[in-house]
Amino acid sequence: xxxxxxxxxxxxxxxxxxVTLSCEQNLNHDxxxxxxxxxxxxxxxxxxxxxxxxxxxxxxxxxxxxxREKKESFPLTVTSAQKNPTAxxxxxxxxxxxQFFGPGTRLTVL
Amino acid sequence: AQxxxxxxxxxxxxxxxxxxxxxxxxxSGNPYLFWYVQYPNxxxxxxxxxxxxxxxxxxxxxxxAEFNKSQTSFHLKKPSAxxxxxxxxxxxxxxxxxxxxxxxxxxxxxxxxxxx
Numbered sequence: 001x002x003x004x005x006x007x008x009x010x011x012x013x014x015x016x017x018x019v020t021l022s023c024e025q026n027l028n029h030d031x032x033x034x035x036x037x038x039x040x041x042x043x044x045x046x047x048x049x050x051x052x053x054x055x056x057x058x059x060x061x062x063x064x065x066x067x068r069e070k071k072e073s074f075p076l077t078v079t080s081a082q083k084n085p086t087a088x089x090x091x092x093x094x095x096x097x098x099q100f101f102g103p104g105t106r107l108t109v110l
Numbered sequence: 111a112q113x114x115x116x117x118x119x120x121x122x123x124x125x126x127x128x129x130x131x132x133x134x135x136x137x138s139g140n141p142y143l144f145w146y147v148q149y150p151n152x153x154x155x156x157x158x159x160x161x162x163x164x165x166x167x168x169x170x171x172x173x174x175a176e177f178n179k180s181q182t183s184f185h186l187k188k189p190s191a192x193x194x195x196x197x198x199x200x201x202x203x204x205x206x207x208x209x210x211x212x213x214x215x216x217x218x219x220x221x222x223x224x225x226x
Contacts, residue, residue, distance in 0.1 A: 004153075031212065040119070042200060042216040043154075090153055094212045097142065097161055101153035 003027040004102035006091050011107045013078070013085065021076045021105045023091030032074040033099070036060060037088040046089075049074055078107060085109050112137040114203050116217035123191045124225050131186040131220045133201030142204040143184040144214065145175055147197045154200060160184060171195070191224045198222075 007022045025032065031050050035043040045058030049068040063082025068074055074093075078085045086109045091102040113136045123129045135141055142161050146154040158169025165177040175186045186199060198221050202214040 006153075040218055042218040043214075044216075045213065048213070088151075092154075097159060097212075098144075098156060099212055099214060100156070101146075103153045104151065106151065 004091060004093060004100055006089075006102040006105050008105060009103070011105055013107060013109050015109060016080045018077055018079050019107065021078065021089055021091075021107070023074045023076065023102060024072055025074075025091075025093045025100075025102075026072065027093055027095070027100060028071070029093035029095060029100075030071070031094045032068070033092040033094070034058075034064070034066065034074070034076045035090045035092065037090060037104075043090065046076065112141075112203050112205055112215050114201050114215055114217040116199075116201055116220045118220050119218075120221045120223060122223050122225065125193050126190050129188050129191045129195070129222065129224070131199050131201075131222060133184045133186065133217060134182050135184060135201070135203045136182065137203050137205065139205075141184075143175075143177065144202040144204070145169065145173070145184075145186050146200045146202065148200065148219075149197050157186070157199075191222075193224050193226055196222055196224045 004025045013019045033048045034046040037043050044060050046064050047066040049055040055068050065077045089105045092099045115134045144159045145157040148154050158167050160167045160177045168174045173188050198219045200219050201217040204214050
């Protein structure tokens with residue numbers, strides 16, 4: 001998990017609330033990513049950013065939003081429009097030919 | 111579109127025995143292939159990768175993987191399993207035509223259980 005921090009480790013959300021997951025990296029990587037992990041489904045790409053102030057939708061972007069105001073930071077907001085947000089969320093950044101992952105945030109909707 | 115298949119949800123092996131975790135892929139062009147390991151409630155840790163060159167790739171913690179182009183496979187292997195190897199293993203493939211941005215496509219994961 002070196003170089004990438006995610007907070008909080010556990011997050012509980014009431015239905016109808018927006019929540020923001022933090023991701024910070026000190027690896028000086030340009031590209032950053034958000035994945036969602038569900039049991040038996042592997043990792044699915046939510047959003048990615050190749051450079052500051054630019055980001056693109058991944059395969060399952062509906063109900064999520066991101067920002068990339070700083071190179072080191074790529075926060076993910078899970079909005080009330082996301083109908084099934086309970087999952088494990090992983091942030092990553094990449095050097096050429098390798099992605100590095102954070103420790104993850106487990107989000108549970110109550 | 112690129113894809114990865116991990117046909118086994120779980121692999122059981124006794125400590126000291128060799129282990130194999132299977133992965134097959136589909137991608138246009140020459141693939142970039144990766145193996146990651148995940149321990150409970152943790153992020154993914156990089157094990158090894160194949161970009162080009164020798165078909166047998168050696169990685170972390172004594173793991174290795176063999177790239178087989180004709181069978182489109184990239185199976186993960188270890189000669190002697192340890193109980194501490196018990197974890198969730200993911201195979202991933204990357205489109206080789208994107209350089210700065212790496213869109214990895216992951217398999218569904220294989221749980222390895224090593225018994226004492």
